[in-house]
Amino acid sequence: MTNKTMPYAIELRDISKRFGAVQANKDICLQVAAGTIHGIIGENGAGKSTLMSIIYGFYEADSGHIEVDGQRVQIRSSEDAIQAGIGMVHQHFMLVETFTVLENVMLGAEGGALLKQGIDAARIELQRLAEEYSLDIDVDAIVEELPVGLQQRVEILKALYRGARILILDEPTGVLTPQEADHLFRILKALKEQGVTVLLITHKLREIMASTDNVSVMRQGEMVAHRETAHTSKEELAELMVGKKVRLTVNKDEAKPSQVLLSAKHVSQFDSQGVKRLKDVSLELRAGEILGIAGVSGNGQSELLNVLSGITTMDEGEIEFAGETISAKTPKNAAQMRDLKMAHVPEDRHKMGLVTGFEAYEAAVLGYHNSAAYNGKILMNRQAMLDECKTRMAAWDVRPPNPHLKTANFSGGNQQKIVIAREVEQNPDVLLIGQPTRGVDIGAIENIHEQIVKLRDSGKAILLVSVELDEIMALSDRILVMFDGAVVGQLDAKDADERTLGLMMANAFTDPDSEQSNEKGAAV
Numbered sequence: 371m372t373n374k375t376m377p378y379a380i381e382l383r384d385i386s387k388r389f390g391a392v393q394a395n396k397d398i399c400l401q402v403a404a405g406t407i408h409g410i411i412g413e414n415g416a417g418k419s420t421l422m423s424i425i426y427g428f429y430e431a432d433s434g435h436i437e438v439d440g441q442r443v444q445i446r447s448s449e450d451a452i453q454a455g456i457g458m459v460h461q462h463f464m465l466v467e468t469f470t471v472l473e474n475v476m477l478g479a480e481g482g483a484l485l486k487q488g489i490d491a492a493r494i495e496l497q498r499l500a501e502e503y504s505l506d507i508d509v510d511a512i513v514e515e516l517p518v519g520l521q522q523r524v525e526i527l528k529a530l531y532r533g534a535r536i537l538i539l540d541e542p543t544g545v546l547t548p549q550e551a552d553h554l555f556r557i558l559k560a561l562k563e564q565g566v567t568v569l570l571i572t573h574k575l576r577e578i579m580a581s582t583d584n585v586s587v588m589r590q591g592e593m594v595a596h597r598e599t600a601h602t603s604k605e606e607l608a609e610l611m612v613g614k615k616v617r618l619t620v621n622k623d624e625a626k627p628s629q630v631l632l633s634a635k636h637v638s639q640f641d642s643q644g645v646k647r648l649k650d651v652s653l654e655l656r657a658g659e660i661l662g663i664a665g666v667s668g669n670g671q672s673e674l675l676n677v678l679s680g681i682t683t684m685d686e687g688e689i690e691f692a693g694e695t696i697s698a699k700t701p702k703n704a705a706q707m708r709d710l711k712m713a714h715v716p717e718d719r720h721k722m723g724l725v726t727g728f729e730a731y732e733a734a735v736l737g738y739h740n741s742a743a744y745n746g747k748i749l750m751n752r753q754a755m756l757d758e759c760k761t762r763m764a765a766w767d768v769r770p771p772n773p774h775l776k777t778a779n780f781s782g783g784n785q786q787k788i789v790i791a792r793e794v795e796q797n798p799d800v801l802l803i804g805q806p807t808r809g810v811d812i813g814a815i816e817n818i819h820e821q822i823v824k825l826r827d828s829g830k831a832i833l834l835v836s837v838e839l840d841e842i843m844a845l846s847d848r849i850l851v852m853f854d855g856a857v858v859g860q861l862d863a864k865d866a867d868e869r870t871l872g873l874m875m876a877n878a879f880t881d882p883d884s885e886q887s888n889e890k891g892a893a894v
């Protein structure tokens with residue numbers, strides 16, 4: 371108890387959970403004061419999501435117990451958790467996209483007291499909650515028409531409507547634009563002021579420092595430290611997480627770009643509704659450089675990656691790569707692009723990077739399974755696949771290093787390492803890489819960044835798409851900015867700062883004396 375009158379909002383006592391050989395949580399103790407924002411950090415696979423799943427009733431702990439407001443509670447299902455006043459905002463939203471906000475919030479709460487008073491009473495209550503917490507949401511909007519940031523707010527609204535006083539957010543900003551993330555933190559502050567307790571899992575130490583009151587650190591299934599945020603630093607937290615000092619900046623020499631390896635000329639693409647999503651994009655990618663593509667997500671970056679990698683076909687323009695001219699009339703698919711030595715780390719590892727039912731050693735060769743190294747004459751050469759997978763798991767610190775574990779059962783960050791390792795280890799001439807460190811811990815980010823720079827220094831070209839401005843600025847040698855499907859500006863990374871990039875991303879940058887703007891469609 372914090373004192374005689376104020377019990378902890380939530381207290382965990384000696385929680386343990388094992389999955390086969392993996393001890394995901396070991397004797398975890400945690401005390402969270404009411405009306406505070408409490409950060410939980412730890413490396414990929416440290417056990418954070420497992421712990422939150424236990425609090426929310428997805429998993430039952432093998433031992434230990436939970437107290438809410440000083441009372442011991444039994445949480446065997448999410449209904450039990452909701453009953454205890456606990457709500458959760460998942461990384462992957464649990465919404466019916468074709469329903470309205472109101473319908474989504476009502477779904478599963480049909481027996482609720484307010485609904486018995488009629489849908490109008492429910493609507494009024496939702497509007498009240500949305501207003502009280504600055505959620506800025508139209509309760510009659512169709513969910514699939516809302517941007518990601520607003521869909522996330524629907525999840526928050528859902529939890530609040532069900533009476534949540536403790537809200538768990540698992541890596542909530544991974545999919546948000548910087549503006550959406552700022553809004554989310556304003557909402558969390560408003561929730562805190564109303565006495566709601568927030569448990570925030572994030573890999574971004576900047577967010578921990580800016581928004582939490584306290585922070586707890588997990589390492590290899592154990593809770594290893596608790597700190598008051600005001601009395602710690604990013605450096606100390608990084609060291610506590612990883613167990614050694616971590617460099618928080620990218621170490622690289624100046625680029626020495628040479629010949630053009632890929633050029634796109636006036637590339638455009640229309641979506642199925644006939645809307646132009648990629649507009650007259652021209653760019654050149656040179657050996658020995660990292661070209662960063664900055665932009666608020668949804669401004670054509672994903673379409674650009676898809677067209678360049680052969681996943682989709684352009685409608686206008688052409689791409690020159692490896693001596694080939696690729697156009698709408700002479701398209702090449704993703705497998706053909708791979709044969710030309712292009713590798714691609716897709717932005718969404720679940721949808722496009724992995725088959726989650728596959729074991730790690732199978733996922734590790736996906737797309738390259740026909741190569742002579744793994745393909746025996748009749749059957750796949752499993753031993754070669756296993757050996758390769760084990761070597762990569764060691765080099766990329768995939769945890770647990772078990773090639774037979776299904777990819778679905780790796781933590782999010784470790785899944786990402788499996789995909790990146792697969793693509794980088796092909797030693798491609800051109801690497802297209804989307805959101806490389808989404809959901810990845812700082813120790814692993816350091817390794818991923820090092821490997822990308824190493825590839826560059828060996829004379830390869832990298833096209834990096836990231837919504838993380840810090841990452842774009844730290845890794846890129848040159849930066850292009852996309853807005854509304856077009857390239858609207860370019861910068862030398864040395865001249866880039868957050869403000870200029872932010873303005874360019876909003877297409878609000880005007881500097882007539884500067885070379886930091888470009889004609890749409892000119893090769894940059």
Ligand SMILES: Nc1ncnc2c1ncn2[C@@H]1O[C@H](COP(=O)(O)OP(=O)(O)OP(=O)(O)O)[C@@H](O)[C@H]1O
Nearest residue numbers: 389394414415416417418419420779780781782783
């Ligand atoms: N259903 C499962 N079956 C087997 N192992 C699992 C399962 N769920 C989690 N694990 C393992 O438990 C450990 C903890 O995973 P968890 O997802 O809790 O980590 P995390 O700290 O949330 O990581 P990340 O930051 O990458 O999301 C990992 O080794 C993971 O592979």
